[in-house]
Amino acid sequence: MIRITKIFIFETAHVLYNYDGKCKNMHGHSYKLFVTVKGKPIDDLDNPKNGMVVDFGDIKKIVNEQIVDAWDHGVLLNANSPHQELGNELESRGHKVIYCNFQPTCENMLYEIASRIKNRLPKSVSLEYLKLHETENSYGEWFAEDQDKN
Template sequence: MIRITKIFTFETAHVLYGYDGKCKNLHGHSYKLYVSLKGKPIEDLHHVKNGMVIDFGDLKKIVKDEIQDPWDHGVLVNALSPHLELGENLEKEGHKVIFCNYQPTCENMLYDIAEKIQKHLPEGVELAYLKLHETENSYGEWFAEDQL
Protein backbone atom coordinates (compact mmCIF):
# COMPACT_ATOMS: atom_id res chain seq x y z
CA MET A 1 0.00 0.00 0.00
CA ILE A 2 1.32 3.44 -0.95
CA ARG A 3 0.14 6.84 0.22
CA ILE A 4 0.44 9.90 -1.99
CA THR A 5 -0.21 13.50 -0.97
CA LYS A 6 -0.94 16.67 -2.89
CA ILE A 7 -1.22 20.16 -1.38
CA PHE A 8 -3.80 22.73 -2.46
CA THR A 9 -4.50 26.35 -1.52
CA PHE A 10 -7.58 28.54 -1.70
CA GLU A 11 -8.87 31.80 -0.23
CA THR A 12 -12.21 31.53 1.53
CA ALA A 13 -14.15 33.58 4.06
CA HIS A 14 -16.55 32.33 6.69
CA VAL A 15 -18.64 33.60 9.55
CA LEU A 16 -19.53 31.55 12.65
CA TYR A 17 -23.05 32.01 13.96
CA GLY A 18 -23.32 32.28 17.75
CA TYR A 19 -19.58 32.02 18.35
CA ASP A 20 -18.25 33.84 21.41
CA GLY A 21 -15.01 35.13 19.87
CA LYS A 22 -13.66 37.20 17.00
CA CYS A 23 -14.67 34.59 14.41
CA LYS A 24 -18.30 35.58 14.83
CA ASN A 25 -17.34 38.36 12.41
CA LEU A 26 -17.04 37.74 8.68
CA HIS A 27 -13.38 37.07 7.90
CA GLY A 28 -11.20 35.11 5.50
CA HIS A 29 -8.29 32.69 5.50
CA SER A 30 -5.62 31.47 3.13
CA TYR A 31 -6.40 27.77 3.48
CA LYS A 32 -3.84 25.07 2.76
CA LEU A 33 -5.28 21.59 2.19
CA TYR A 34 -3.24 18.37 2.27
CA VAL A 35 -4.94 15.41 0.60
CA SER A 36 -3.47 11.93 1.09
CA LEU A 37 -4.77 8.93 -0.81
CA LYS A 38 -3.76 5.30 -0.48
CA GLY A 39 -3.82 2.34 -2.79
CA LYS A 40 -1.68 -0.09 -4.71
CA PRO A 41 0.12 1.26 -7.76
CA ILE A 42 -1.23 -0.06 -11.05
CA GLU A 43 0.89 -2.95 -12.27
CA ASP A 44 0.10 -3.13 -15.97
CA LEU A 45 2.80 -2.24 -18.46
CA HIS A 46 0.15 -1.29 -21.03
CA HIS A 47 -1.91 0.94 -18.71
CA VAL A 48 -1.26 4.66 -19.21
CA LYS A 49 -1.17 5.12 -15.40
CA ASN A 50 1.21 2.20 -14.80
CA GLY A 51 3.07 2.59 -11.51
CA MET A 52 0.62 5.14 -10.08
CA VAL A 53 -1.91 4.90 -7.27
CA ILE A 54 -3.72 7.78 -8.99
CA ASP A 55 -2.44 10.39 -11.38
CA PHE A 56 -1.70 13.59 -9.41
CA GLY A 57 -3.45 15.43 -12.25
CA ASP A 58 -6.63 13.44 -11.65
CA LEU A 59 -6.53 14.28 -7.94
CA LYS A 60 -5.91 17.93 -8.83
CA LYS A 61 -9.00 17.96 -11.04
CA ILE A 62 -11.19 16.46 -8.28
CA VAL A 63 -10.09 19.04 -5.70
CA LYS A 64 -10.24 21.91 -8.19
CA ASP A 65 -13.78 21.01 -9.28
CA GLU A 66 -15.17 20.14 -5.83
CA ILE A 67 -13.33 22.53 -3.47
CA GLN A 68 -11.10 25.16 -5.01
CA ASP A 69 -13.32 26.53 -7.77
CA PRO A 70 -16.56 26.55 -5.75
CA TRP A 71 -15.04 27.90 -2.51
CA ASP A 72 -12.18 30.17 -3.65
CA HIS A 73 -12.92 33.81 -2.92
CA GLY A 74 -16.34 32.95 -1.58
CA VAL A 75 -17.88 33.08 1.86
CA LEU A 76 -19.16 29.99 3.66
CA VAL A 77 -22.41 30.64 5.52
CA ASN A 78 -24.41 28.26 7.71
CA ALA A 79 -27.75 28.14 5.90
CA LEU A 80 -29.37 26.41 8.90
CA SER A 81 -28.78 29.47 11.08
CA PRO A 82 -30.02 33.07 10.99
CA HIS A 83 -26.90 33.76 8.91
CA LEU A 84 -28.96 32.54 5.97
CA GLU A 85 -30.29 36.09 5.68
CA LEU A 86 -26.74 37.51 5.84
CA GLY A 87 -25.72 35.19 3.01
CA GLU A 88 -28.74 36.11 0.91
CA ASN A 89 -27.99 39.81 1.38
CA LEU A 90 -24.35 39.32 0.42
CA GLU A 91 -25.43 37.36 -2.65
CA LYS A 92 -27.81 40.17 -3.68
CA GLU A 93 -24.85 42.55 -3.51
CA GLY A 94 -22.94 40.35 -5.96
CA HIS A 95 -20.79 38.37 -3.53
CA LYS A 96 -20.00 34.68 -3.95
CA VAL A 97 -21.76 32.81 -1.14
CA ILE A 98 -21.52 29.11 -0.39
CA PHE A 99 -24.51 28.04 1.68
CA CYS A 100 -23.66 25.00 3.77
CA ASN A 101 -25.73 22.95 6.19
CA TYR A 102 -23.19 23.18 9.00
CA GLN A 103 -21.26 25.69 11.09
CA PRO A 104 -18.35 26.45 8.71
CA THR A 105 -15.51 25.62 11.09
CA CYS A 106 -12.29 24.02 9.95
CA GLU A 107 -13.50 20.76 11.53
CA ASN A 108 -16.81 20.67 9.66
CA MET A 109 -15.17 21.79 6.44
CA LEU A 110 -12.96 18.68 6.69
CA TYR A 111 -16.02 16.41 6.83
CA ASP A 112 -17.43 18.18 3.76
CA ILE A 113 -14.14 18.00 1.87
CA ALA A 114 -13.78 14.28 2.66
CA GLU A 115 -17.25 13.55 1.32
CA LYS A 116 -16.69 15.58 -1.83
CA ILE A 117 -13.38 13.87 -2.63
CA GLN A 118 -14.42 10.30 -1.78
CA LYS A 119 -17.29 10.21 -4.25
CA HIS A 120 -14.85 10.75 -7.16
CA LEU A 121 -12.09 8.28 -6.30
CA PRO A 122 -11.55 5.29 -8.57
CA GLU A 123 -12.01 1.77 -7.25
CA GLY A 124 -9.08 0.66 -5.11
CA VAL A 125 -8.08 4.20 -4.13
CA GLU A 126 -9.07 5.46 -0.68
CA LEU A 127 -8.93 8.80 1.06
CA ALA A 128 -6.46 8.27 3.90
CA TYR A 129 -5.87 11.70 5.41
CA LEU A 130 -6.74 15.38 5.17
CA LYS A 131 -5.11 18.34 6.87
CA LEU A 132 -6.65 21.78 6.54
CA HIS A 133 -4.61 24.77 7.68
CA GLU A 134 -6.80 27.74 8.51
CA THR A 135 -3.73 29.75 9.49
CA GLU A 136 -0.05 28.91 9.46
CA ASN A 137 -0.23 27.44 12.95
CA SER A 138 -3.87 26.31 13.26
CA TYR A 139 -5.22 23.29 11.43
CA GLY A 140 -7.56 20.34 11.63
CA GLU A 141 -6.94 16.76 10.57
CA TRP A 142 -9.17 13.98 9.25
CA PHE A 143 -7.94 10.38 9.39
CA ALA A 144 -9.78 7.57 7.59
CA GLU A 145 -9.16 5.14 10.45
CA ASP A 146 -10.98 7.49 12.86
CA GLN A 147 -14.19 7.38 10.82
CA LEU A 148 -16.86 4.86 11.77
Protein backbone atom coordinates in the same frame (compact mmCIF):
# COMPACT_ATOMS: atom_id res chain seq x y z
CA MET B 1 0.25 0.10 -0.14
CA ILE B 2 1.47 3.57 -0.97
CA ARG B 3 0.10 6.91 0.18
CA ILE B 4 0.42 9.98 -2.03
CA THR B 5 -0.50 13.56 -1.16
CA LYS B 6 -1.50 16.59 -3.23
CA ILE B 7 -1.69 20.09 -1.71
CA PHE B 8 -4.26 22.75 -2.60
CA ILE B 9 -4.55 26.42 -1.62
CA PHE B 10 -7.72 28.48 -1.74
CA GLU B 11 -9.06 31.70 -0.22
CA THR B 12 -12.37 31.54 1.59
CA ALA B 13 -14.21 33.70 4.10
CA HIS B 14 -16.59 32.49 6.78
CA VAL B 15 -18.69 33.69 9.68
CA LEU B 16 -19.37 31.58 12.77
CA TYR B 17 -22.90 32.11 13.99
CA ASN B 18 -23.29 32.58 17.77
CA TYR B 19 -19.55 32.22 18.36
CA ASP B 20 -18.20 33.99 21.45
CA GLY B 21 -14.96 35.27 19.93
CA LYS B 22 -13.59 37.29 17.02
CA CYS B 23 -14.66 34.69 14.46
CA LYS B 24 -18.27 35.83 14.85
CA ASN B 25 -17.18 38.56 12.43
CA MET B 26 -16.78 37.81 8.74
CA HIS B 27 -13.15 37.09 7.96
CA GLY B 28 -11.11 35.09 5.49
CA HIS B 29 -8.30 32.57 5.44
CA SER B 30 -5.74 31.28 2.99
CA TYR B 31 -6.61 27.63 3.44
CA LYS B 32 -4.02 24.96 2.68
CA LEU B 33 -5.52 21.51 2.09
CA PHE B 34 -3.50 18.29 2.07
CA VAL B 35 -5.27 15.35 0.41
CA THR B 36 -3.72 11.91 0.95
CA VAL B 37 -4.93 8.80 -0.85
CA LYS B 38 -3.82 5.19 -0.57
CA GLY B 39 -3.56 2.35 -3.04
CA LYS B 40 -1.27 -0.04 -4.86
CA PRO B 41 0.71 1.30 -7.80
CA ILE B 42 -0.53 -0.01 -11.14
CA ASP B 43 1.69 -2.82 -12.42
CA ASP B 44 0.83 -3.02 -16.10
CA LEU B 45 3.26 -1.94 -18.83
CA ASP B 46 0.37 -1.32 -21.21
CA ASN B 47 -1.35 1.09 -18.83
CA PRO B 48 -0.29 4.73 -19.31
CA LYS B 49 -0.54 5.17 -15.52
CA ASN B 50 1.85 2.28 -14.83
CA GLY B 51 3.71 2.77 -11.56
CA MET B 52 1.15 5.23 -10.18
CA VAL B 53 -1.39 4.79 -7.39
CA VAL B 54 -3.43 7.45 -9.18
CA ASP B 55 -2.39 10.30 -11.44
CA PHE B 56 -1.84 13.49 -9.41
CA GLY B 57 -3.74 15.24 -12.21
CA ASP B 58 -6.82 13.13 -11.47
CA ILE B 59 -6.72 14.10 -7.79
CA LYS B 60 -6.28 17.73 -8.82
CA LYS B 61 -9.32 17.59 -11.10
CA ILE B 62 -11.55 16.06 -8.41
CA VAL B 63 -10.51 18.40 -5.60
CA ASN B 64 -10.58 21.51 -7.78
CA GLU B 65 -14.09 20.71 -9.03
CA GLN B 66 -15.51 19.72 -5.64
CA ILE B 67 -13.74 22.14 -3.28
CA VAL B 68 -11.37 24.75 -4.66
CA ASP B 69 -13.48 26.07 -7.53
CA ALA B 70 -16.63 25.85 -5.41
CA TRP B 71 -15.30 27.63 -2.32
CA ASP B 72 -12.45 29.88 -3.53
CA HIS B 73 -13.13 33.57 -2.95
CA GLY B 74 -16.54 32.83 -1.50
CA VAL B 75 -18.14 33.26 1.91
CA LEU B 76 -19.24 30.14 3.79
CA LEU B 77 -22.38 30.70 5.87
CA ASN B 78 -24.43 28.36 8.02
CA ALA B 79 -27.74 28.13 6.14
CA ASN B 80 -29.46 26.86 9.30
CA SER B 81 -28.79 30.14 11.11
CA PRO B 82 -29.98 33.73 10.82
CA HIS B 83 -26.92 34.31 8.62
CA GLN B 84 -29.18 33.37 5.71
CA GLU B 85 -30.27 37.03 5.73
CA LEU B 86 -26.62 38.18 5.63
CA GLY B 87 -26.01 35.84 2.70
CA ASN B 88 -28.98 37.18 0.77
CA GLU B 89 -27.69 40.74 1.24
CA LEU B 90 -24.19 39.77 0.11
CA GLU B 91 -25.55 37.93 -2.94
CA SER B 92 -27.68 40.94 -3.88
CA ARG B 93 -24.43 42.93 -4.00
CA GLY B 94 -22.71 40.41 -6.26
CA HIS B 95 -20.75 38.38 -3.70
CA LYS B 96 -20.22 34.62 -3.91
CA VAL B 97 -22.01 32.97 -0.99
CA ILE B 98 -21.86 29.27 -0.17
CA TYR B 99 -24.61 28.11 2.15
CA CYS B 100 -23.69 25.05 4.19
CA ASN B 101 -25.83 22.91 6.43
CA PHE B 102 -23.19 23.14 9.18
CA GLN B 103 -21.26 25.71 11.20
CA PRO B 104 -18.36 26.49 8.79
CA THR B 105 -15.50 25.64 11.15
CA CYS B 106 -12.29 23.98 10.01
CA GLU B 107 -13.50 20.76 11.63
CA ASN B 108 -16.83 20.68 9.81
CA MET B 109 -15.22 21.75 6.55
CA LEU B 110 -13.04 18.63 6.77
CA TYR B 111 -16.12 16.40 7.04
CA GLU B 112 -17.62 18.14 4.01
CA ILE B 113 -14.40 17.88 2.00
CA ALA B 114 -14.14 14.15 2.75
CA SER B 115 -17.75 13.52 1.75
CA ARG B 116 -17.34 15.43 -1.52
CA ILE B 117 -14.20 13.70 -2.75
CA LYS B 118 -13.96 10.15 -1.35
CA ASN B 119 -16.57 8.61 -3.66
CA ARG B 120 -15.16 10.32 -6.73
CA LEU B 121 -11.80 8.61 -6.45
CA PRO B 122 -11.06 5.52 -8.56
CA LYS B 123 -12.28 2.33 -6.88
CA SER B 124 -8.70 1.12 -6.39
CA VAL B 125 -7.85 4.23 -4.32
CA SER B 126 -9.10 5.30 -0.90
CA LEU B 127 -9.10 8.65 0.85
CA GLU B 128 -6.87 8.20 3.88
CA TYR B 129 -6.10 11.62 5.30
CA LEU B 130 -6.96 15.29 5.06
CA LYS B 131 -5.25 18.22 6.73
CA LEU B 132 -6.74 21.69 6.47
CA HIS B 133 -4.65 24.65 7.59
CA GLU B 134 -6.81 27.62 8.49
CA THR B 135 -3.72 29.62 9.37
CA GLU B 136 -0.04 28.74 9.25
CA ASN B 137 -0.14 27.36 12.78
CA SER B 138 -3.77 26.18 13.17
CA TYR B 139 -5.17 23.17 11.35
CA GLY B 140 -7.52 20.23 11.59
CA GLU B 141 -7.01 16.65 10.49
CA TRP B 142 -9.33 13.91 9.19
CA PHE B 143 -8.17 10.28 9.24
CA ALA B 144 -10.12 7.53 7.46
CA GLU B 145 -9.28 5.10 10.26
CA ASP B 146 -11.05 7.34 12.79
CA GLN B 147 -14.36 7.43 10.92
CA ASP B 148 -17.40 5.43 11.97
CA LYS B 149 -17.72 2.52 9.57
CA ASN B 150 -21.52 2.26 9.98
